[in-house]
Amino acid sequence: MTDTIPPDKSPYREDFPIFTAAGNEHLVYLDSAATSQKPSAVIRAVEEFETTFNSNVHRGIYPLSEKATEAYELAREKFRSFINARHSEEIIFVRGATEALNIIALSLGINRLKEGDEVLTTVMEHHSNIVPWQLLSWKGVRVKYAGIDDRGRLDMDDLNSKIGKRTRIVTVSHVSNVLGTINNVRELGRIAHDNGSIFIVDGAQSVPHMPVDVQAMNCDLMAVSGHKMCAPTGIGVLYGRRKLLQEMEPAFGGGEMISEVKQSGSSWADLPYKFEAGTPNISGAIGLGAAVDYLNGIGMEKLEEYEKGLLSYALSRMMEQDDIEIYGPRDPEERSGLISFNLKGVHGHDVAEILGREGVATRSGHHCAQPLMDVLNEPSTTRASFYLYNGREDVDALMSAIDKVRHVFR
Ligand SMILES: Cc1ncc(COP(=O)(O)O)c(C=O)c1O
Numbered sequence: 001m002t003d004t005i006p007p008d009k010s011p012y013r014e015d016f017p018i019f020t021a022a023g024n025e026h027l028v029y030l031d032s033a034a035t036s037q038k039p040s041a042v043i044r045a046v047e048e049f050e051t052t053f054n055s056n057v058h059r060g061i062y063p064l065s066e067k068a069t070e071a072y073e074l075a076r077e078k079f080r081s082f083i084n085a086r087h088s089e090e091i092i093f094v095r096g097a098t099e100a101l102n103i104i105a106l107s108l109g110i111n112r113l114k115e116g117d118e119v120l121t122t123v124m125e126h127h128s129n130i131v132p133w134q135l136l137s138w139k140g141v142r143v144k145y146a147g148i149d150d151r152g153r154l155d156m157d158d159l160n161s162k163i164g165k166r167t168r169i170v171t172v173s174h175v176s177n178v179l180g181t182i183n184n185v186r187e188l189g190r191i192a193h194d195n196g197s198i199f200i201v202d203g204a205q206s207v208p209h210m211p212v213d214v215q216a217m218n219c220d221l222m223a224v225s226g227h228k229m230c231a232p233t234g235i236g237v238l239y240g241r242r243k244l245l246q247e248m249e250p251a252f253g254g255g256e257m258i259s260e261v262k263q264s265g266s267s268w269a270d271l272p273y274k275f276e277a278g279t280p281n282i283s284g285a286i287g288l289g290a291a292v293d294y295l296n297g298i299g300m301e302k303l304e305e306y307e308k309g310l311l312s313y314a315l316s317r318m319m320e321q322d323d324i325e326i327y328g329p330r331d332p333e334e335r336s337g338l339i340s341f342n343l344k345g346v347h348g349h350d351v352a353e354i355l356g357r358e359g360v361a362t363r364s365g366h367h368c369a370q371p372l373m374d375v376l377n378e379p380s381t382t383r384a385s386f387y388l389y390n391g392r393e394d395v396d397a398l399m400s401a402i403d404k405v406r407h408v409f410r
Contacts, residue, residue, distance in 0.1 A: 006306065032387035033383060034363050078288075090241065101171075119133045174207075182334060219239075246271060252278070256279075325343075327340045355382070
Protein backbone atom coordinates (compact mmCIF):
# COMPACT_ATOMS: atom_id res chain seq x y z
CA MET A 1 0.00 0.00 0.00
CA THR A 2 1.19 3.49 -0.74
CA ASP A 3 1.86 5.74 2.27
CA THR A 4 1.08 8.94 0.39
CA ILE A 5 -1.94 10.60 1.97
CA PRO A 6 -3.74 12.69 -0.64
CA PRO A 7 -4.42 16.35 0.15
CA ASP A 8 -7.92 17.49 0.89
CA LYS A 9 -7.96 19.59 -2.27
CA SER A 10 -5.96 18.63 -5.33
CA PRO A 11 -3.11 21.02 -6.15
CA TYR A 12 -3.96 20.50 -9.85
CA ARG A 13 -7.66 21.39 -9.61
CA GLU A 14 -7.06 25.04 -10.45
CA ASP A 15 -5.47 24.08 -13.79
CA PHE A 16 -8.94 22.98 -14.95
CA PRO A 17 -11.32 25.87 -15.69
CA ILE A 18 -14.43 23.67 -15.52
CA PHE A 19 -14.16 23.73 -11.74
CA THR A 20 -14.43 27.52 -11.60
CA ALA A 21 -17.19 27.84 -14.20
CA ALA A 22 -20.40 29.29 -12.77
CA GLY A 23 -22.36 26.59 -10.98
CA ASN A 24 -19.47 24.10 -10.95
CA GLU A 25 -17.56 25.41 -7.93
CA HIS A 26 -18.59 22.36 -5.91
CA LEU A 27 -18.51 19.87 -8.75
CA VAL A 28 -17.25 16.48 -7.61
CA TYR A 29 -16.18 14.92 -10.87
CA LEU A 30 -15.62 11.18 -10.47
CA ASP A 31 -16.19 10.10 -14.07
CA SER A 32 -12.75 10.50 -15.57
CA ALA A 33 -12.69 6.91 -16.85
CA ALA A 34 -15.46 8.06 -19.22
CA THR A 35 -13.72 11.30 -20.17
CA SER A 36 -11.30 13.57 -18.38
CA GLN A 37 -11.59 17.31 -17.85
CA LYS A 38 -9.29 19.57 -19.88
CA PRO A 39 -6.63 21.89 -18.44
CA SER A 40 -6.34 25.53 -19.59
CA ALA A 41 -3.09 24.70 -21.41
CA VAL A 42 -4.94 22.30 -23.73
CA ILE A 43 -7.88 24.65 -24.27
CA ARG A 44 -5.45 27.48 -25.09
CA ALA A 45 -3.48 25.35 -27.58
CA VAL A 46 -6.67 24.39 -29.44
CA GLU A 47 -7.92 27.98 -29.40
CA GLU A 48 -4.58 29.29 -30.69
CA PHE A 49 -4.70 26.88 -33.62
CA GLU A 50 -8.32 27.63 -34.50
CA THR A 51 -7.93 31.39 -34.20
CA THR A 52 -4.44 32.03 -35.55
CA PHE A 53 -3.24 29.29 -37.93
CA ASN A 54 -6.18 27.04 -38.84
CA SER A 55 -5.49 25.43 -42.23
CA ASN A 56 -5.14 21.92 -43.59
CA VAL A 57 -1.96 19.89 -43.09
CA HIS A 58 0.41 18.34 -45.65
CA ARG A 59 -1.34 20.12 -48.51
CA GLY A 60 -0.76 23.86 -48.66
CA ILE A 61 2.64 25.34 -49.47
CA TYR A 62 1.77 28.66 -47.86
CA PRO A 63 3.06 29.65 -44.39
CA LEU A 64 -0.20 29.10 -42.50
CA SER A 65 -0.49 25.51 -43.68
CA GLU A 66 3.21 24.89 -43.07
CA LYS A 67 2.72 26.09 -39.49
CA ALA A 68 -0.28 23.79 -39.03
CA THR A 69 1.69 20.85 -40.46
CA GLU A 70 4.61 21.61 -38.15
CA ALA A 71 2.36 21.76 -35.07
CA TYR A 72 0.54 18.55 -36.09
CA GLU A 73 3.81 16.68 -36.60
CA LEU A 74 5.26 18.08 -33.38
CA ALA A 75 2.26 16.60 -31.53
CA ARG A 76 3.08 13.23 -33.09
CA GLU A 77 6.67 13.51 -31.89
CA LYS A 78 5.54 14.49 -28.38
CA PHE A 79 3.29 11.45 -28.20
CA ARG A 80 6.05 9.18 -29.54
CA SER A 81 8.30 10.25 -26.73
CA PHE A 82 5.45 9.99 -24.16
CA ILE A 83 5.02 6.24 -24.78
CA ASN A 84 8.68 5.71 -25.73
CA ALA A 85 7.96 4.47 -29.25
CA ARG A 86 11.03 4.16 -31.46
CA HIS A 87 9.81 6.10 -34.51
CA SER A 88 7.29 8.87 -35.05
CA GLU A 89 5.87 6.89 -38.04
CA GLU A 90 4.61 4.44 -35.44
CA ILE A 91 2.15 7.02 -34.10
CA ILE A 92 -1.09 7.18 -36.09
CA PHE A 93 -3.68 9.77 -35.19
CA VAL A 94 -7.20 8.35 -35.01
CA ARG A 95 -10.49 9.38 -33.36
CA GLY A 96 -10.03 7.33 -30.20
CA ALA A 97 -9.28 3.88 -28.82
CA THR A 98 -12.41 2.45 -30.46
CA GLU A 99 -11.32 3.57 -33.90
CA ALA A 100 -7.77 2.32 -33.31
CA LEU A 101 -9.02 -1.17 -32.39
CA ASN A 102 -11.42 -1.25 -35.35
CA ILE A 103 -8.65 -0.23 -37.77
CA ILE A 104 -6.40 -2.91 -36.30
CA ALA A 105 -9.05 -5.64 -36.60
CA LEU A 106 -10.12 -4.58 -40.10
CA SER A 107 -6.56 -4.37 -41.32
CA LEU A 108 -5.42 -7.67 -39.83
CA GLY A 109 -8.64 -9.20 -41.16
CA ILE A 110 -7.64 -8.22 -44.70
CA ASN A 111 -4.36 -10.09 -44.99
CA ARG A 112 -3.31 -11.76 -41.72
CA LEU A 113 -6.31 -13.74 -40.53
CA LYS A 114 -8.02 -16.65 -42.21
CA GLU A 115 -10.76 -19.16 -41.48
CA GLY A 116 -10.17 -21.06 -38.24
CA ASP A 117 -7.76 -18.49 -36.82
CA GLU A 118 -8.34 -17.43 -33.23
CA VAL A 119 -8.20 -14.15 -31.37
CA LEU A 120 -7.62 -14.54 -27.65
CA THR A 121 -8.98 -11.74 -25.52
CA THR A 122 -10.36 -11.58 -21.96
CA VAL A 123 -13.76 -11.32 -20.33
CA MET A 124 -12.79 -7.99 -18.78
CA GLU A 125 -12.55 -6.10 -22.09
CA HIS A 126 -14.44 -3.01 -23.13
CA HIS A 127 -16.77 -3.77 -26.07
CA SER A 128 -14.32 -1.97 -28.34
CA ASN A 129 -11.83 -4.81 -27.84
CA ILE A 130 -14.47 -7.50 -28.41
CA VAL A 131 -16.90 -6.42 -31.12
CA PRO A 132 -14.32 -5.51 -33.82
CA TRP A 133 -13.00 -9.08 -33.51
CA GLN A 134 -16.49 -10.58 -33.55
CA LEU A 135 -17.09 -8.63 -36.77
CA LEU A 136 -14.48 -10.89 -38.39
CA SER A 137 -16.73 -13.93 -37.88
CA TRP A 138 -17.72 -13.74 -41.59
CA LYS A 139 -14.14 -14.81 -42.27
CA GLY A 140 -14.41 -17.74 -39.88
CA VAL A 141 -12.23 -16.04 -37.24
CA ARG A 142 -13.10 -17.20 -33.71
CA VAL A 143 -12.85 -15.16 -30.51
CA LYS A 144 -11.84 -16.82 -27.24
CA TYR A 145 -11.99 -15.25 -23.80
CA ALA A 146 -9.65 -15.77 -20.85
CA GLY A 147 -11.51 -15.62 -17.54
CA ILE A 148 -10.86 -13.89 -14.22
CA ASP A 149 -10.43 -15.08 -10.66
CA ASP A 150 -12.74 -14.16 -7.77
CA ARG A 151 -10.74 -10.98 -7.13
CA GLY A 152 -11.12 -9.75 -10.70
CA ARG A 153 -7.59 -10.60 -11.77
CA LEU A 154 -6.84 -12.28 -15.07
CA ASP A 155 -6.82 -16.08 -14.67
CA MET A 156 -3.43 -16.86 -16.18
CA ASP A 157 -4.00 -20.63 -16.09
CA ASP A 158 -7.17 -20.16 -18.11
CA LEU A 159 -5.36 -17.88 -20.54
CA ASN A 160 -2.50 -20.36 -20.95
CA SER A 161 -5.00 -23.17 -21.56
CA LYS A 162 -6.72 -21.16 -24.32
CA ILE A 163 -3.67 -20.04 -26.26
CA GLY A 164 -2.67 -22.43 -28.99
CA LYS A 165 -1.40 -22.85 -32.49
CA ARG A 166 -4.49 -21.19 -34.03
CA THR A 167 -4.11 -18.12 -31.79
CA ARG A 168 -2.90 -15.40 -34.14
CA ILE A 169 -3.71 -12.50 -31.84
CA VAL A 170 -3.69 -11.87 -28.10
CA THR A 171 -5.44 -8.61 -27.24
CA VAL A 172 -5.84 -7.36 -23.68
CA SER A 173 -6.71 -4.16 -21.86
CA HIS A 174 -3.81 -2.84 -19.80
CA VAL A 175 -6.31 -1.63 -17.18
CA SER A 176 -9.91 -2.80 -16.90
CA ASN A 177 -12.42 0.06 -17.08
CA VAL A 178 -14.70 -1.73 -14.59
CA LEU A 179 -12.44 -3.66 -12.22
CA GLY A 180 -9.47 -1.29 -12.33
CA THR A 181 -7.27 -4.40 -12.55
CA ILE A 182 -3.82 -3.67 -13.95
CA ASN A 183 -2.86 -6.56 -16.20
CA ASN A 184 0.72 -7.74 -16.35
CA VAL A 185 1.22 -6.73 -19.96
CA ARG A 186 4.92 -7.61 -20.02
CA GLU A 187 4.17 -11.19 -19.06
CA LEU A 188 1.20 -11.34 -21.45
CA GLY A 189 3.41 -10.02 -24.25
CA ARG A 190 5.98 -12.72 -23.51
CA ILE A 191 3.30 -15.43 -23.60
CA ALA A 192 1.83 -14.08 -26.85
CA HIS A 193 5.20 -13.80 -28.58
CA ASP A 194 6.39 -17.23 -27.39
CA ASN A 195 3.29 -18.52 -29.13
CA GLY A 196 4.05 -16.53 -32.30
CA SER A 197 0.95 -14.33 -31.80
CA ILE A 198 0.59 -10.59 -32.35
CA PHE A 199 0.22 -8.82 -29.01
CA ILE A 200 -2.22 -5.89 -28.78
CA VAL A 201 -2.80 -3.67 -25.76
CA ASP A 202 -5.87 -1.52 -25.16
CA GLY A 203 -4.22 1.38 -23.34
CA ALA A 204 -7.35 3.55 -22.99
CA GLN A 205 -7.36 3.33 -19.18
CA SER A 206 -3.62 3.06 -18.55
CA VAL A 207 -1.84 5.67 -20.69
CA PRO A 208 -3.64 8.59 -18.94
CA HIS A 209 -2.70 7.33 -15.47
CA MET A 210 0.75 5.73 -15.41
CA PRO A 211 4.04 5.74 -17.28
CA VAL A 212 3.62 3.48 -20.31
CA ASP A 213 6.62 2.33 -22.32
CA VAL A 214 5.69 0.38 -25.44
CA GLN A 215 9.20 -0.95 -25.88
CA ALA A 216 9.39 -2.30 -22.33
CA MET A 217 5.89 -3.75 -22.73
CA ASN A 218 6.94 -5.28 -26.02
CA CYS A 219 3.50 -4.79 -27.51
CA ASP A 220 3.00 -4.85 -31.26
CA LEU A 221 -0.01 -2.55 -31.38
CA MET A 222 -1.72 -0.31 -28.84
CA ALA A 223 -4.91 1.77 -28.77
CA VAL A 224 -5.03 5.06 -26.85
CA SER A 225 -7.84 7.48 -26.13
CA GLY A 226 -6.87 11.18 -26.05
CA HIS A 227 -10.02 12.45 -24.36
CA LYS A 228 -9.29 10.38 -21.23
CA MET A 229 -5.87 12.03 -20.83
CA CYS A 230 -6.78 15.73 -20.81
CA ALA A 231 -6.96 16.11 -24.62
CA PRO A 232 -10.13 17.03 -26.55
CA THR A 233 -12.64 14.43 -27.72
CA GLY A 234 -12.20 12.94 -31.19
CA ILE A 235 -8.47 12.31 -30.97
CA GLY A 236 -6.58 9.15 -30.09
CA VAL A 237 -3.59 7.14 -31.16
CA LEU A 238 -2.96 3.84 -32.80
CA TYR A 239 0.60 2.81 -31.98
CA GLY A 240 2.19 -0.01 -33.97
CA ARG A 241 5.66 -1.47 -34.46
CA ARG A 242 6.95 -0.03 -37.72
CA LYS A 243 7.64 -3.32 -39.45
CA LEU A 244 4.21 -4.69 -38.60
CA LEU A 245 2.44 -1.49 -39.71
CA GLN A 246 4.37 -1.61 -42.97
CA GLU A 247 3.07 -5.13 -43.59
CA MET A 248 -0.52 -4.23 -42.68
CA GLU A 249 -3.10 -3.08 -45.21
CA PRO A 250 -4.89 0.25 -44.70
CA ALA A 251 -8.44 -0.09 -43.41
CA PHE A 252 -9.72 3.22 -44.80
CA GLY A 253 -9.08 4.65 -48.26
CA GLY A 254 -9.17 8.24 -49.48
CA GLY A 255 -7.06 11.35 -49.65
CA GLU A 256 -3.58 11.53 -48.13
CA MET A 257 -3.18 7.78 -47.60
CA ILE A 258 -2.10 7.01 -51.17
CA SER A 259 1.08 7.22 -53.15
CA GLU A 260 -0.60 6.89 -56.53
CA VAL A 261 -4.15 6.24 -57.74
CA LYS A 262 -4.92 4.77 -61.16
CA GLN A 263 -8.18 3.43 -62.55
CA SER A 264 -6.61 0.00 -62.24
CA GLY A 265 -5.67 0.34 -58.56
CA SER A 266 -3.67 2.33 -56.00
CA SER A 267 -0.47 2.20 -54.00
CA TRP A 268 -0.14 3.42 -50.44
CA ALA A 269 1.65 6.34 -48.84
CA ASP A 270 4.41 5.71 -46.32
CA LEU A 271 3.70 5.45 -42.60
CA PRO A 272 1.99 6.94 -40.74
CA TYR A 273 -0.11 8.50 -43.53
CA LYS A 274 -1.12 5.12 -44.96
CA PHE A 275 -3.49 4.87 -41.98
CA GLU A 276 -4.61 8.53 -41.86
CA ALA A 277 -7.13 8.81 -44.70
CA GLY A 278 -8.79 12.21 -45.15
CA THR A 279 -8.33 15.42 -43.24
CA PRO A 280 -7.25 14.50 -39.73
CA ASN A 281 -8.38 16.06 -36.46
CA ILE A 282 -5.66 18.72 -36.53
CA SER A 283 -6.83 20.75 -33.55
CA GLY A 284 -7.37 17.53 -31.57
CA ALA A 285 -3.82 16.37 -32.30
CA ILE A 286 -2.42 19.75 -31.27
CA GLY A 287 -4.55 19.52 -28.11
CA LEU A 288 -3.16 16.05 -27.45
CA GLY A 289 0.38 17.41 -27.81
CA ALA A 290 -0.48 20.09 -25.23
CA ALA A 291 -1.98 17.41 -22.94
CA VAL A 292 1.27 15.43 -23.15
CA ASP A 293 3.22 18.57 -22.22
CA TYR A 294 0.88 19.20 -19.31
CA LEU A 295 1.11 15.64 -17.97
CA ASN A 296 4.89 15.58 -18.46
CA GLY A 297 5.09 18.84 -16.51
CA ILE A 298 3.66 16.97 -13.52
CA GLY A 299 5.46 13.70 -14.25
CA MET A 300 3.65 10.42 -14.84
CA GLU A 301 5.33 8.68 -11.88
CA LYS A 302 4.19 11.47 -9.58
CA LEU A 303 0.70 11.41 -11.06
CA GLU A 304 0.48 7.64 -10.59
CA GLU A 305 1.63 7.94 -6.98
CA TYR A 306 -0.90 10.71 -6.35
CA GLU A 307 -3.75 8.61 -7.74
CA LYS A 308 -2.64 5.57 -5.74
CA GLY A 309 -2.93 7.67 -2.60
CA LEU A 310 -6.46 8.69 -3.53
CA LEU A 311 -7.41 5.16 -4.46
CA SER A 312 -6.07 3.76 -1.16
CA TYR A 313 -7.99 6.35 0.77
CA ALA A 314 -11.23 5.70 -1.15
CA LEU A 315 -10.85 1.93 -0.93
CA SER A 316 -10.25 2.02 2.81
CA ARG A 317 -13.28 4.25 3.35
CA MET A 318 -15.51 2.07 1.21
CA MET A 319 -14.29 -1.20 2.67
CA GLU A 320 -15.32 0.02 6.13
CA GLN A 321 -18.95 -0.23 5.02
CA ASP A 322 -20.55 -3.68 5.04
CA ASP A 323 -23.28 -2.77 2.60
CA ILE A 324 -20.88 -1.70 -0.16
CA GLU A 325 -19.68 -4.40 -2.51
CA ILE A 326 -16.50 -3.52 -4.38
CA TYR A 327 -15.43 -5.26 -7.58
CA GLY A 328 -11.83 -5.91 -8.54
CA PRO A 329 -8.63 -6.40 -6.53
CA ARG A 330 -8.49 -5.10 -2.93
CA ASP A 331 -4.80 -4.25 -3.07
CA PRO A 332 -4.25 -0.73 -4.55
CA GLU A 333 -0.98 -1.94 -6.07
CA GLU A 334 -2.96 -4.28 -8.31
CA ARG A 335 -5.38 -1.69 -9.59
CA SER A 336 -5.78 1.74 -11.08
CA GLY A 337 -7.76 4.75 -9.81
CA LEU A 338 -11.33 3.67 -10.33
CA ILE A 339 -13.76 1.77 -8.13
CA SER A 340 -16.88 -0.04 -9.29
CA PHE A 341 -19.27 -0.82 -6.50
CA ASN A 342 -22.83 -1.67 -5.58
CA LEU A 343 -24.78 -0.59 -2.55
CA LYS A 344 -26.64 -3.67 -1.38
CA GLY A 345 -30.30 -3.64 -2.34
CA VAL A 346 -30.10 -0.49 -4.52
CA HIS A 347 -29.80 -0.51 -8.32
CA GLY A 348 -26.68 1.16 -9.72
CA HIS A 349 -28.72 3.69 -11.70
CA ASP A 350 -30.55 4.79 -8.55
CA VAL A 351 -27.24 5.18 -6.75
CA ALA A 352 -25.72 7.24 -9.58
CA GLU A 353 -28.82 9.37 -9.92
CA ILE A 354 -28.88 10.36 -6.26
CA LEU A 355 -25.11 10.90 -6.26
CA GLY A 356 -25.66 13.16 -9.27
CA ARG A 357 -28.29 15.16 -7.42
CA GLU A 358 -25.76 15.58 -4.61
CA GLY A 359 -23.26 17.02 -7.11
CA VAL A 360 -21.18 13.85 -7.42
CA ALA A 361 -20.70 12.73 -11.03
CA THR A 362 -20.24 8.98 -11.40
CA ARG A 363 -21.23 6.44 -14.03
CA SER A 364 -23.56 3.49 -13.67
CA GLY A 365 -24.55 0.64 -15.96
CA HIS A 366 -22.59 -2.06 -17.74
CA HIS A 367 -19.73 0.29 -18.70
CA CYS A 368 -19.58 -1.18 -22.22
CA ALA A 369 -18.36 -4.44 -20.71
CA GLN A 370 -21.41 -6.73 -20.84
CA PRO A 371 -19.45 -10.01 -20.97
CA LEU A 372 -17.78 -8.96 -17.71
CA MET A 373 -21.11 -8.06 -16.11
CA ASP A 374 -22.36 -11.55 -17.06
CA VAL A 375 -19.36 -13.08 -15.28
CA LEU A 376 -19.92 -10.85 -12.24
CA ASN A 377 -23.60 -11.73 -12.43
CA GLU A 378 -24.54 -8.08 -11.99
CA PRO A 379 -26.69 -6.04 -14.38
CA SER A 380 -24.96 -2.86 -13.37
CA THR A 381 -22.42 -1.22 -11.07
CA THR A 382 -21.70 2.37 -10.12
CA ARG A 383 -18.18 3.51 -10.96
CA ALA A 384 -16.25 6.31 -9.30
CA SER A 385 -13.10 7.11 -11.24
CA PHE A 386 -10.37 9.49 -10.09
CA TYR A 387 -7.86 11.72 -11.77
CA LEU A 388 -5.27 14.26 -10.78
CA TYR A 389 -7.82 17.04 -10.06
CA ASN A 390 -9.53 15.00 -7.35
CA GLY A 391 -8.61 15.27 -3.68
CA ARG A 392 -9.70 13.70 -0.41
CA GLU A 393 -12.63 16.12 -0.32
CA ASP A 394 -14.07 14.40 -3.42
CA VAL A 395 -13.89 10.98 -1.79
CA ASP A 396 -15.49 12.40 1.36
CA ALA A 397 -18.27 13.96 -0.75
CA LEU A 398 -18.83 10.59 -2.42
CA MET A 399 -19.14 8.87 0.96
CA SER A 400 -21.61 11.49 2.25
CA ALA A 401 -23.66 11.18 -0.94
CA ILE A 402 -23.72 7.38 -0.53
CA ASP A 403 -25.14 8.01 2.96
CA LYS A 404 -27.87 10.05 1.34
CA VAL A 405 -28.69 7.11 -0.96
CA ARG A 406 -29.04 4.88 2.11
CA HIS A 407 -31.32 7.44 3.66
CA VAL A 408 -33.58 7.58 0.58
CA PHE A 409 -33.83 3.83 0.09
CA ARG A 410 -34.07 2.53 3.64
C1 LIG B 1 -10.79 0.04 -21.66
C2 LIG B 1 -11.39 0.92 -22.72
N1 LIG B 1 -11.13 0.66 -24.00
C3 LIG B 1 -11.63 1.41 -24.99
C4 LIG B 1 -12.45 2.48 -24.73
C5 LIG B 1 -13.00 3.31 -25.86
O1 LIG B 1 -12.30 4.52 -25.93
P1 LIG B 1 -12.74 5.72 -26.89
O2 LIG B 1 -13.80 6.45 -26.17
O3 LIG B 1 -11.47 6.53 -27.03
O4 LIG B 1 -13.16 5.16 -28.18
C6 LIG B 1 -12.76 2.79 -23.41
C7 LIG B 1 -13.69 3.91 -23.09
O5 LIG B 1 -14.32 3.97 -22.09
C8 LIG B 1 -12.21 1.99 -22.38
O6 LIG B 1 -12.48 2.24 -21.09
